[in-house]
Amino acid sequence: MRASLIQIAVDEDEPVDARRRRVAALVREQSGSDLVVLPELWTTGAFAFERFADHAEPLQGPTYEVMAKAASEAGVWLHAGSIPERDGQGTLYNTSLVFSPDGDLAAAYRKIHRFGFDKGEAVLMGAGDTPVTLALPDTTLGLATCYDLRFPELFRALVDAGAQTLVVPAGWPERRRAHWTLLARARAVEDQAFVLACGTAGTHAGVPQAGHSIVVDPWGEVLAEAGHDEEVLTVDFDPGRVATTREQFPALKDRVLGLDRPRR
Ligand SMILES: NC(=O)CCC(=O)C(=O)O
Numbered sequence: 001m002r003a004s005l006i007q008i009a010v011d012e013d014e015p016v017d018a019r020r021r022r023v024a025a026l027v028r029e030q031s032g033s034d035l036v037v038l039p040e041l042w043t044t045g046a047f048a049f050e051r052f053a054d055h056a057e058p059l060q061g062p063t064y065e066v067m068a069k070a071a072s073e074a075g076v077w078l079h080a081g082s083i084p085e086r087d088g089q090g091t092l093y094n095t096s097l098v099f100s101p102d103g104d105l106a107a108a109y110r111k112i113h114r115f116g117f118d119k120g121e122a123v124l125m126g127a128g129d130t131p132v133t134l135a136l137p138d139t140t141l142g143l144a145t146c147y148d149l150r151f152p153e154l155f156r157a158l159v160d161a162g163a164q165t166l167v168v169p170a171g172w173p174e175r176r177r178a179h180w181t182l183l184a185r186a187r188a189v190e191d192q193a194f195v196l197a198c199g200t201a202g203t204h205a206g207v208p209q210a211g212h213s214i215v216v217d218p219w220g221e222v223l224a225e226a227g228h229d230e231e232v233l234t235v236d237f238d239p240g241r242v243a244t245t246r247e248q249f250p251a252l253k254d255r256v257l258g259l260d261r262p263r264r
Pocket residue numbers: 040046114115145146147148150170171172173176179
């Protein structure tokens with residue numbers, strides 16, 4: 001299976017429509033890949049909080065339209081990263097969209113863990129409440145977004161729902177790049193799954209982005225890692241390695257469930 005992670009440079013100088021067109025062209029260039037992955041909130045920037053409301057869109061808004069077309073033109077499964085979604089009640093969500101090679105919406109995931117503590121995304125956006133998996137022909141995706149990477153219980157829920165390839169679009173800052181790499185590898189090792197984590201490049205809202213999109217195998221080995229700038233990171237991997245790793249080192253079978261609940 002071939003995956004291409006497009007580590008988009010996000011900065012405020014580029015108009016959102018121009019970036020959509022530019023990213024659609026990059027997606028079309030990946031037509032030999034099975035799966036293409038984009039980062040979190042690449043239309044606005046994950047830290048450009050003041051832009052969320054202005055650029056929020058309905059689920060089937062301009063980004064949806066452009067990305068659905070790009071997926072079908074490229075003939076790829078497209079994880080189009082996330083958009084600032086505005087629902088019918090006016091609530092904003094950080095929502096990831098996945099399109100099939102026919103350009104149909106195959107899955108949508110509203111980010112469960114919002115970043116910012118008492119400001120930013122955490123106060124401007126609503127929280128999702130549903131882990132989402134998606135069966136592709138060769139693997140089952142588990143969806144998570146950026147800050148979610150810090151919450152292993154979400155990933156265990158995804159594994160329990162059948163996830164074998166964990167896809168994490170992000171807008172992760174350079175200042176915490178060491179956490180990004182460490183957590184991506186930790187989630188791969190503990191869940192014995194592939195991790196495809198796609199970040200942004202550039203600087204937006206004064207926050208330099210880490211880049212360093214990364215693909216990790218179920219043994220925790222880094223298969224590919226991007227640099228700091230915009231780039232396309234392409235990797236070939238064998239999804240069957242999830243099953244063999246889980247058979248040969250069956251640590252997931254030793255889980256003791258219910259430890260998060262008080263015991264009498
Ligand atoms: N957009 C985000 O979720 C940022 C997360 C982050 O900076 C961190 O977890 O550190």
